[in-house]
Amino acid sequence: MNQIGAVLRLEMKKTFLSKRGWWIYLLAIGPVFLTLMHWLVEMRFHSARHSLGEDSVVFAALYHFYFLRCGIFFGCMGIFSNLFRGEMLEKTLHYYYLTPLRRELLVAGKYVAGLASALVLFVGSTALSFLLIGRHFGPAWTDYLLHGPGLSQLGSYVLVTALACIGYGAVFLMCGILFRNPMIAAAVVWVWENLNPFLPSLLKKISVIFYLKNLCPVEVPIPPPFNVMVVETDPTPFWIAVPGLLAVALILLAYSAISARQLEISYGE
Amino acid sequence: MSESLVTFNNVSRFYGEVLGINNVSLTIPPGITSLVGPNGSGKTTLMNLMTGLIRPTEGEIRVLGIAPDHPEKLCRVAGYCTQYDAFPKGLTGYQFLYSYLRVFGMSHAECDERTLAAMQLVGLSDAAQRTVASYSKGMRQRIKLAQAVAHDPQVMVLDEPLNGLDPLARSEAIALFRQWGEKGRHVIVSSHILHEVDQISDQVILLSQGYVVAEGKIQGVRSEVKDQPMQILVRCDRPGMLAARLFQQDHVVEAKIHADGKGLLLRTKDADSFYLLLNRVILDSGLEVESVAPADDDVNSVYQYLIGGEGSAL
Numbered sequence: 402m403n404q405i406g407a408v409l410r411l412e413m414k415k416t417f418l419s420k421r422g423w424w425i426y427l428l429a430i431g432p433v434f435l436t437l438m439h440w441l442v443e444m445r446f447h448s449a450r451h452s453l454g455e456d457s458v459v460f461a462a463l464y465h466f467y468f469l470r471c472g473i474f475f476g477c478m479g480i481f482s483n484l485f486r487g488e489m490l491e492k493t494l495h496y497y498y499l500t501p502l503r504r505e506l507l508v509a510g511k512y513v514a515g516l517a518s519a520l521v522l523f524v525g526s527t528a529l530s531f532l533l534i535g536r537h538f539g540p541a542w543t544d545y546l547l548h549g550p551g552l553s554q555l556g557s558y559v560l561v562t563a564l565a566c567i568g569y570g571a572v573f574l575m576c577g578i579l580f581r582n583p584m585i586a587a588a589v590v591w592v593w594e595n596l597n598p599f600l601p602s603l604l605k606k607i608s609v610i611f612y613l614k615n616l617c618p619v620e621v622p623i624p625p626p627f628n629v630m631v632v633e634t635d636p637t638p639f640w641i642a643v644p645g646l647l648a649v650a651l652i653l654l655a656y657s658a659i660s661a662r663q664l665e666i667s668y669g670e
Numbered sequence: 671m672s673e674s675l676v677t678f679n680n681v682s683r684f685y686g687e688v689l690g691i692n693n694v695s696l697t698i699p700p701g702i703t704s705l706v707g708p709n710g711s712g713k714t715t716l717m718n719l720m721t722g723l724i725r726p727t728e729g730e731i732r733v734l735g736i737a738p739d740h741p742e743k744l745c746r747v748a749g750y751c752t753q754y755d756a757f758p759k760g761l762t763g764y765q766f767l768y769s770y771l772r773v774f775g776m777s778h779a780e781c782d783e784r785t786l787a788a789m790q791l792v793g794l795s796d797a798a799q800r801t802v803a804s805y806s807k808g809m810r811q812r813i814k815l816a817q818a819v820a821h822d823p824q825v826m827v828l829d830e831p832l833n834g835l836d837p838l839a840r841s842e843a844i845a846l847f848r849q850w851g852e853k854g855r856h857v858i859v860s861s862h863i864l865h866e867v868d869q870i871s872d873q874v875i876l877l878s879q880g881y882v883v884a885e886g887k888i889q890g891v892r893s894e895v896k897d898q899p900m901q902i903l904v905r906c907d908r909p910g911m912l913a914a915r916l917f918q919q920d921h922v923v924e925a926k927i928h929a930d931g932k933g934l935l936l937r938t939k940d941a942d943s944f945y946l947l948l949n950r951v952i953l954d955s956g957l958e959v960e961s962v963a964p965a966d967d968d969v970n971s972v973y974q975y976l977i978g979g980e981g982s983a984l
Contacts, residue, residue, distance in 0.1 A: 493756050
């Protein structure tokens with residue numbers, strides 16, 4: 402545990418809030434900024450052209466189409482694929498490989514460090530955006546949160562965000578170890594994840610987004626004209642989706658650990 | 671016995687179709703061992719193999735009896751100062767050493783103590799709180815050296831450790847290597863600077879194109895090179911007379927009288943016969959000899975004899 406803790410501390414020191422991650426922070430801050438603007442505009446002009454329920458659907462759409470398909474996906478890609486590949490490009494991975502640290506523990510330590518960063522950024526961003534989107538309704542919004550479905554919706558979104566970080570994190574950590582250019586692998590995964598609504602039932606299940614979507618509290622239908630191509634599938638129950646996703650992440654991490662053990666440090670020379 | 675040695679047993683390493691090293695069998699005892707050879711001869715490959723950064727295509731390696739594919743054990747007894755001039759971004763010299771020592775599983779107090787000691791050892795105590803990115807090349811080389819030895823390993827593998835160091839830092843580094851060597855540690859050094867290799871090495875390993883051309887104490891290696899006449903410098907009062915006696919012998923190829931008239935540089939195919947003859951001349955004619963010393967049993971000469979023109983990169 403000492404060694405994992407040391408890797409975690411070192412990784413956080415090197416990467417958390419580092420300059421080169423600016424675009425990941427933008428991905429996380431973007432929706433917070435949008436919802437903040439929404440709140441300020443509504444407060445300033447009292448437009449009241451929409452209901453609290455509509456804001457809840459708007460957030461659901463923002464969550465489905467931005468957070469899940471873009472922000473968290475690319476954020477995790479930036480964080481996790483660089484844990485190994487970034488060090489290979491910078492030629493610094495050998496410092497770890499010259500310590501008496503089991504490669505499995507190195508993978509675990511790096512993954513936990515990446516996960517901590519991703520959770521802080523994207524769970525924080527999800528929660529803040531959700532809290533801000535209906536803020537202009539004042540007491541009605543507070544009531545919606547405390548006595549209505551608000552808090553449970555927030556809990557679901559936070560859970561889905563955390564699961565997304567866990568799942569995509571494991572995928573991209575593996576890509577960073579296995580592929581010289583993880584961007585190509587990421588592009589393939591991204592296309593696959595976005596094609597998910599249109600895939601046959603069996604193929605749908607070989608993805609992360611299928612399980613995450615089912616866990617979201619508010620469903621957002623695919624807009625026309627694409628809706629005609631959607632293949633309807635029974636949602637996976639919570640008790641299968643969550644452990645299933647965790648199990649897949651664990652399998653990917655185990656494979657990453659094996660690959661890290663076989664990895665040679667030559668930096669492509 | 672093998673518990674105190676670094677051994678390579680028929681080790682080959684190929685990078686795709688490119689040869690790294692081929693069929694190398696070596697035994698490296700404690701002390702300072704220098705790996706010498708032109709660029710691409712396999713020095714770094716050998717070092718990467720013994721520290722487990724790469725694996726052999728064939729053969730077996732043991733470092734103090736430990737296989738390099740067990741980093742949990744190996745890295746406690748071995749430290750490697752690589753050729754890579756790269757460091758994790760944003761860390762100070764202190765953080766760099768301290769953080770990787772923590773990965774060894776040591777306590778905060780122990781890491782702090784070892785970090786400060788290592789920084790002092792390489793003369794970087796004053797720069798400990800500066801980021802490594804702001805260090806000069808020589809300082810970066812020293813911090814790498816400190817990082818490789820901070821955990822006090824028994825086997826120190828140092829790839830071109832003198833590169834980028836100023837003359838003072840070089841002599842300090844060489845003194846450190848000697849100190850470690852005298853303590854019975856393995857100090858395995860690759861260097862392009864042959865006269866420094868000559869100064870510091872207990873034994874040398876000459877590499878060329880992935881093969882070990884020669885290994886052992888440099889004088890021993892030189893005496894094995896039979897096809898090159900040995901050069902011997904004799905400082906005496908009558909070099910002309912000595913040269914005349916020598917020219918009657920078949921084994922003497924060349925003799926040159928030194929410009930100051932007090933020395934004779936000769937080349938002989940049979941050093942033992944020469945020494946016998948010299949004794950006879952001293953007895954017969956009362957020649958006063960100040961010194962007799964081989965003139966080409968240094969690394970540079972042996973390197974030129976065995977590897978020759980390939981050494982232009984050196």
